[in-house]
Amino acid sequence: MSTTTIGGHTLTVDDEGFLTDPTEWSEEVAAALAEQIGVTLESEHWAILGFLRAEHARTGETPTLRRVSTGMQIPVKRLFELFPVKPAKKMAYVAGLPKPRGCV
Amino acid sequence: MTTDIGPGTAPLVPSFDTPATGRKLAIICSKGSLDMAYPGLILANAALGEGVEVHLFFTFWGFDIINRKHMADLKFTPLGNPATHMPQGLGGLPGMTAMATHQMRKAIADLDVPDVPDFLEQITGSGGHLWACRMSADMQHLTEDDLYDGVEAIISASDFIEMTEGAQLLFI
Structure with missing residues (x-):
């Protein structure tokens, strides 16, 4: 466990850089994390982040891409456009959550 | 133990886009039973989620996975499959394939894993390529x-x- 400073926020992260304490997350932190990975947050991104955090709080698990797609009625293709190349991991990162554990 | 990476050092950020290896995965799906369709679909989906270029080739019995007439109706049978840990004689009883298929479909759906047609849609939506033999x-x-x-x-x-x-390449 280590800390890193992003956008003036000191954050507790794992070896890869994912936040390990969901309470350190805020909208300002999300914007700073998104900037690090080249994503500009618009309303669709924010809705997805809200869904991820709510599901994680409810179930203790980060939702998979499939879960986000079915739960929010957003086509997977759109998720790849919003968070390019590795959408499941990128959205988890910006939402301040661990990588999803599920296979699908 | 806590290591502080203070200001002045580069922030620790997961490396999502690097390295750009141009990694490619080819999956040959040659089996048309429910239990043999899923491994290829799950691995294709996982690879796409990691930014890998994926091509699936459906051949022989695997054709059922993309055949509109059969794709939603793939079956699983315990007959000849010792990994079900059932007496082999039971596998041949009438209705056993239907029952085993029903149970497997339910177990898959309970994990929120899509059925075959939805899974193909998810794979193409993620940029995967489907080819028929x-x-x-x-x-x-x-x-x-x-x-x-x-x-x-x-x-x-x-x-x-x-x-x-x-x-x-994966041959399934």
């Missing part, structure tokens, strides 16, 4: 009209080999 199409007298919409074309084995040059 020319010889299998000819043997079964099928054309592109009989196949799932997302199948890009019916191609020969040599076309597939050529297109997947440098790819890692």
Whole structure:
């Protein structure tokens, strides 16, 4: 466990850089994390982040891409456009959550 | 133990886009039973989620996975499969395949994993490529009209080999 400073926020992260304490997350932190990975947050991104955090709080698990797609009625293709190349991991990162554990 | 990476050092950020290896995965799906369809679909989906270029080639019995007529109705049988840990004689009883298929479908759905047609849609939506085997199409007298919409074309084995040059390959 280590800390890193992003956008003036000191954050507790794992070896890869994912936040390990969901309470350190805020909208300002999300914007700073998104900037690090080249994503500009618009309303669709924010809705997805809200869904991820709510599901994680409810179930203790980060939702998979499939879960986000079915739960929010957003086509997977759109998720790849919003968070390019590795959408499941990128959205988890910006939402301040661990990588999803599920296979699908 | 806590290591502080203070200001002045680069922030620790997961490396999502690097390295740009141009990694490619080719998956040959040659089996048409429910339990043999899923491994290829799950691995294809996982690879796409990691930014890998994925091509699936459906051949022989695997053609059922993209055959509109059968794709939503793939079956699982315990007959001849010792990994079900059932007495083999039971597998041949009437209704056993239907029951085993029903149970497997339920177990898959309980994990929020899509059925075969939805899974193909998710794979193509994620940028995966679906190809049908020319010889299998000819043997079964099928054309592109009989196949799932997302199948890009019916191609020969040599076309597939050529297109997947440098790819890692899975034969299922």
